[in-house]
Amino acid sequence: MKRNLRAFLIHFFAIALFIVAALAFFTPVLQGKVIFQSDIAQYTGMAQEQIEFKKRTGEEPYWTNSAFGGMPTFQLGAHYPHNYIKQLDLSLRFLPRPADYLFLYLLGFYILLSCLKVDYRLAVLGALAFGFSTYLIIILGVGHNAKAHAIAYLPMLLGGIVLVFRKKYVWGFILTALAMALEINANHYQMTYYFMLLVLILGVVYLVDAVRKKQVKHFMASLALLLIAVILGIATNATSLLATKEYADWSTRGKSELTITPDGTEKVNTGGLSKEYITQYSYGITESLNLFVPRLFGGSNSEDLGEDSKTFEFLVEKGISKSKALDFTSGMPLYWGDQPGTSAPAYVGAVLFFLFFLGLFLVQKKAKWWLLGGVIMSLILSWGKNFSLLTDFMIDYFPLYDKFRAVSSIQVILELCVPILAILALAALFDTSIEKAKKLKALKTSFSITFGLGILIFISKGLFHFEGASDSFLEQNYGNELMTMIRLDREAVYTSDTIRSLIYVLLTALVLWFFIKEKFNKNVLVVLVGLLVLFDLVGVAKRYVNDDDFVRAKLMAIPFPETPVDQELKQDKSIFRVYNPAEGLNGASTSYFHQSIGGYHAAKPAKMQDLFDFHIYRGNINVLNMLNVKYVMQQDEDGNTYPAMNPDANGNAWFVTELQEVTTANEEILALKDLDTKNTALVNTAKFNTIQSFDYQKDSLAKITLTTYRPNHLIYEATNSNKGLAVFSEMYYEKGWNAYIDGVLKPHFRVNYALRALEIPLGKHTIEFKFEPQVIQQGSTIVLASTGLLGLLILAAIGFSFWRSGKKGIE
Numbered sequence: 001m002k003r004n005l006r007a008f009l010i011h012f013f014a015i016a017l018f019i020v021a022a023l024a025f026f027t028p029v030l031q032g033k034v035i036f037q038s039d040i041a042q043y044t045g046m047a048q049e050q051i052e053f054k055k056r057t058g059e060e061p062y063w064t065n066s067a068f069g070g071m072p073t074f075q076l077g078a079h080y081p082h083n084y085i086k087q088l089d090l091s092l093r094f095l096p097r098p099a100d101y102l103f104l105y106l107l108g109f110y111i112l113l114s115c116l117k118v119d120y121r122l123a124v125l126g127a128l129a130f131g132f133s134t135y136l137i138i139i140l141g142v143g144h145n146a147k148a149h150a151i152a153y154l155p156m157l158l159g160g161i162v163l164v165f166r167k168k169y170v171w172g173f174i175l176t177a178l179a180m181a182l183e184i185n186a187n188h189y190q191m192t193y194y195f196m197l198l199v200l201i202l203g204v205v206y207l208v209d210a211v212r213k214k215q216v217k218h219f220m221a222s223l224a225l226l227l228i229a230v231i232l233g234i235a236t237n238a239t240s241l242l243a244t245k246e247y248a249d250w251s252t253r254g255k256s257e258l259t260i261t262p263d264g265t266e267k268v269n270t271g272g273l274s275k276e277y278i279t280q281y282s283y284g285i286t287e288s289l290n291l292f293v294p295r296l297f298g299g300s301n302s303e304d305l306g307e308d309s310k311t312f313e314f315l316v317e318k319g320i321s322k323s324k325a326l327d328f329t330s331g332m333p334l335y336w337g338d339q340p341g342t343s344a345p346a347y348v349g350a351v352l353f354f355l356f357f358l359g360l361f362l363v364q365k366k367a368k369w370w371l372l373g374g375v376i377m378s379l380i381l382s383w384g385k386n387f388s389l390l391t392d393f394m395i396d397y398f399p400l401y402d403k404f405r406a407v408s409s410i411q412v413i414l415e416l417c418v419p420i421l422a423i424l425a426l427a428a429l430f431d432t433s434i435e436k437a438k439k440l441k442a443l444k445t446s447f448s449i450t451f452g453l454g455i456l457i458f459i460s461k462g463l464f465h466f467e468g469a470s471d472s473f474l475e476q477n478y479g480n481e482l483m484t485m486i487r488l489d490r491e492a493v494y495t496s497d498t499i500r501s502l503i504y505v506l507l508t509a510l511v512l513w514f515f516i517k518e519k520f521n522k523n524v525l526v527v528l529v530g531l532l533v534l535f536d537l538v539g540v541a542k543r544y545v546n547d548d549d550f551v552r553a554k555l556m557a558i559p560f561p562e563t564p565v566d567q568e569l570k571q572d573k574s575i576f577r578v579y580n581p582a583e584g585l586n587g588a589s590t591s592y593f594h595q596s597i598g599g600y601h602a603a604k605p606a607k608m609q610d611l612f613d614f615h616i617y618r619g620n621i622n623v624l625n626m627l628n629v630k631y632v633m634q635q636d637e638d639g640n641t642y643p644a645m646n647p648d649a650n651g652n653a654w655f656v657t658e659l660q661e662v663t664t665a666n667e668e669i670l671a672l673k674d675l676d677t678k679n680t681a682l683v684n685t686a687k688f689n690t691i692q693s694f695d696y697q698k699d700s701l702a703k704i705t706l707t708t709y710r711p712n713h714l715i716y717e718a719t720n721s722n723k724g725l726a727v728f729s730e731m732y733y734e735k736g737w738n739a740y741i742d743g744v745l746k747p748h749f750r751v752n753y754a755l756r757a758l759e760i761p762l763g764k765h766t767i768e769f770k771f772e773p774q775v776i777q778q779g780s781t782i783v784l785a786s787t788g789l790l791g792l793l794i795l796a797a798i799g800f801s802f803w804r805s806g807k808k809g810i811e
Helices: 002-025 027-031 038-057 084-092 099-115 120-131 134-142 145-165 169-185 189-213 216-235 238-250 286-291 310-317 322-329 350-362 367-382 384-397 407-430 436-459 471-478 480-516 522-544 553-557 564-570 589-593 606-616 621-626 665-674 774-810
Strands: 033-035 550-552 577-579 629-635 641-645 653-656 658-662 680-684 703-710 713-720 724-731 737-741 744-746 749-751 755-760 763-771
Touching (some): 002 027, 002 099, 002 120, 027 033, 033 553, 038 553, 038 589, 084 169, 099 120, 099 134, 099 145, 099 407, 120 522, 134 145, 134 407, 134 522, 145 169, 145 189, 145 216, 145 407, 169 189, 169 216, 169 238, 169 774, 189 216, 189 367, 189 407, 216 238, 216 774, 238 774, 310 322, 350 367, 350 522, 367 384, 367 407, 384 407, 407 480, 407 522, 436 480, 471 480, 480 522, 550 553, 564 589, 564 641, 606 621, 606 665, 621 629, 653 713, 658 665, 680 749, 737 755
Parallel strands (some): 577 629, 658 680
Antiparallel strands (some): 033 550, 629 641, 653 724, 703 713, 713 763, 724 755, 737 744, 749 755
16 A cells, blocks of 8 residues: 555656646746747648637538638548547646647656656656657747657557566556557657657567567567557547548648649659658758757757857948847858758757667667667668668658658657667666676766767867858858858857767766766766756757747737738638739648638648649649639739739639540640630549530520538529539539539539539529538547447456455455
8 A cells, every 4th residue: 555655656746747847948838928839820820710610600610711722621620529539638738838748748758667667766857858858849849739749649659568568468558559549649640650660670679589588479469469459549540540541642642643743754653752852851961960969060040149159240340230130140040951951950968868878888678679779760761862772762662651751850769769778777777786897887888989979079070161051042142251150150059069068978977987986876866867967958958949939829829910911802702712922832821811722731732732833833824713713912012912803713613615525634734724714624534434415505694603601511503594514613522522403412523633513404503512521420430439448448457456456455
């Protein structure tokens, strides 16, 4: 009883400490402020129509017309029936954002280390070391909430896997299933996918160990149990997964129907993203050393050096006022690595870097090998096009690898593995069964490697010119003299941060040496190393995410202020679309107020992307007409934005007289170049082979009018003295939109590469388009059953634990 009470109190105070740490780092949340996250501002712009619709009706639309001409909201925060895992997740994220995600980082890693049977003091230290990693903090700063959310549950999931292999089958199964459910619910499958690559390495290590110890039966039983747990966890998110898969096939992540590019060259169609797009953000091989030295390659595209810089001195000498000079040096483009840009280095900490190497020489557990394997795997794959031999193999042959972009983000696996092995190294120092001489030898060896590496980095700075890939562009804007000063500042931060890391390695080594020599006890060691870790990591993290990034909550709730232009367009009560060339397909400010053909999303609707690349970008007004673009944002000579009205927009729907046949997607998209979209429509008969009529008649009185608009329900009134073919300026989405004529379901098909068409009998009729995605109903049934089963298993596990405890008490 006392033991259980002690364990409860330890966990209680650990969790309390994590709450305090999360709120202390993000103190402005206590004042009601929120962090300004650029990606979340764009998300809000995309989701505004569905948010307002839900406020008015209480109904989930599952479709929005405010972005990309229309798309499902499956990836825009849609809520699904019976999503009880989401409710559990929300209860765990009770702190104000982004403190809630930081708390999850800490809690998840603490659970993992507890599953690894690490001393609770080291488990708390490890949680802090993981949570304050620079990369994990910066993704909160820029608004990659889904990524942070998914990463936060990875340690918990890993803990469940470890428990099962430790023969803690019941709770290992429960933790794995529950963590997997929460992980999938976080909705960032790229992070989950990369984690599964680590699990493969872990599985190989455990299999080799099982064969060596003749415990293959236990390994296979554990594997089977974990497989069931994972399937159960996935099943609780069936609706989200099925909907995402359906949308992914329709998006740029799916296989394109086209075999040509806009320039007429042959398109390599793999069914995934292009290699160029996947590897656009590839970590430089040498740049990887910023895991150890944060600003080795400048840090970020916007470094705040203030007055302590050569650039500031230069600007002041040139007669620039100090305030203007300070404005420039507070956001300097110091990054000069291989990537197009970065918000911060993926710094794991000099202290943890050193302890990781100590773990390689001191830790005897098999965990060392899969952790090392995970680090090597994630590091090499993060190099992307800089190590094309392996990257090309993974893209060409490894399942689903080509579905994800920004390969540099696989370093999250490294961010997970390094602190684990670092803490296991400290646990080994705690272990009295390991000889003192062995500990000292491991300390000397690891110190020699890390300190020696730091010295090598320091004396090697003369080999670099501190020139980045974007310097030619910067030089055009800033001039040669200013760029010279910027390069000198790059060299300065290279030097200062190298010295900084060397100092932290030296201090950590001294603390460990004194501990091994029994100059102080475990508690003092934990406190001293903890302080070094926190000063190291928090000091760097605060460079990129700090109190200055917080704003009043209203500014994030309404990220795009309404302009006179927006007010002017709101006076037009018709339903139309707006095109903002300044945003193209990479901005959602227009979507916040109007129905736009642009938007901001990593997986854009493929058909809209193709229309943009082939026609809209090249100025084809006919395509804008058929998309019912009534206004195009323009700028006058003074740079002021104004809405230019397009008088030729086709409207919401119209009758055509001719259906022109094509047999390939290539023909269809190319034929749009000179197509009279008001009178002719294109149909790909290879895909829609039930078309019987190609010629239609319409008189001057034939018309079709949108009378009722809801994002998921459109009602039209059609009048025509002949059987006619109506084209609708809405995106064709086969698996969800149903067409009704006078309440009777009728088939509709795709025309003009992306739009809907419906054959309408003569006379007056009511036409309805309803978004009725079957995937929601199908998925919800699976979710309800699997969540119920998981709940029953958790109750059974709790009951079994009480029964077992009671039995032991009687004995």
